[in-house]
Amino acid sequence: MKLSKRVQTLTPSSTLAISAKAQALKKSGEDVISLGVGEPDFNTPAFIIEAAVKAMKDGQTKYTPSGGIVELKEAIARKFKHDNHLDYTLDEIIVTTGAKHALYTAFQAILDEGDEVIIPAPYWVSYTEQVKLSGGIPVIVETEEANDFKLTADQLERAITDRTKALVINSPSNPTGMMYTRNELEKIGDVCLKHNIIIVSDEIYEKLIYTNVNHVSMAEISQSLKNQTIVINGVSKSHAMTGWRIGYAAGPKSLIQAMTNHASHTTSNPTTIAQYAALAAYSEQSASIDEMKNVFAERLNTLYDLIEDIPGMSCRKPHGAFYLFPNVKEVVAMNGFSSTDEWVKHCLKQRKLL
């Protein structure tokens, strides 16, 4: 079968490939820990599961409005007000099938063929592929480890062309765990306003922060930046709800209307039962959420120290998310390899895992 050019340019997700490999090894009896996919290992808190069961028993098993049920949008609006000092009306919010689909629908709504989207590297694997699927061109800007892998206003200015349509900001970041300060966002925001660039602000790890750095949303910096920003968030990481597939986006009304029209033809609506589960997640304060965060913090501290003890490895300590992004250049060179991939394969072979 001849496949479209569009799908032929897609790179398969490397994180999913690593997880598949780990799973295969586990199946064959090897004692491996899978660190591929970004997913809490806890089950979803019981009160959320119970809310979903109740919703099903109450007959909430039909289609909902494409952009999500009103009660959930109201809960999301309250969350924005409480956590981010942001006022969004319900027509400025769309509930989606995970944050991933919020991002995809946003790119579909803003990009025309050949529009460029600036993505600071290192970045989460799906941004580039979603931009390509939407007809856009990903423009990767390498950041400096010395600057905590954060894009500077100068780097942004240099990457802008007359085709630049949008910039992706992910704070806390997957994979580095770094976070932008208000001051850094202000400078980046000024450049975006000057060149009329839309900011896609992926804040999915907002609730997983382990230091005293405050999360700041690009949209809360000024009204003009709010008008220019699409905020992406969801319950997957904050509430151990990856499999329920509930995310959301907030932004200007015309954009949200376009995204809702798009969703009405692609997903119809995010799963009804999962929307009621997310409503419970946002309506109740639960100690279980903090408990999960405390366990992540403990693991981070343990692993960080272990990595720092390996000769030739170094790592900037993350503020948020649940990833470590160690610098292995020295270890790779010390062992006589020219690429990280080769060295990893060698390690796996040594343990007879490849």
Ligand code: PLP
């Ligand atoms: N954004 C980032 C940076 C992520 O790491 C992920 C998931 O790994 C997502 C978005 C997607 O989240 P969801 O599972 O809600 O689609």
